[in-house]
Amino acid sequence: MQVLIELDAETLKRLEAVAPARSRKRSAFIRAAIQKSLWEMEEARTRRAYLAAPDGDPTPLDAAVWETAPFGGFDPPELHPAKTVRGAKAKTPAARRRSARRR
Secondary structure: OOOOOOOOHHHHHHHHHHOOOOOOHHHHHHHHHHHHHHHHHHHHHHHHHHHHOOOOOOOOOOHHHOOOOHHHHOOOOOOOOOOOOOOOOOOOHHHHHHHHHHO
């Protein structure tokens, strides 16, 4: 999507110094400036919301009421059957000797 904007002479002069018109940097610079400005506005709105309704006092920690959870509260690890090396079957002693002679 494209957006057409008008700039005053001073702003255009400053933009030209940072990102010349024929440079591919100009579009990237303008996109980054818009994204930064939007992020700053969101941060200011979040700050105002926190100042208007600050968090309450933290609840004191009573570790005595905690129950230990198996595996530290995480899902238990999956059990996989033992993996074997390709072609490594259970060999008889005679097969092991023949294999050793080929090496």
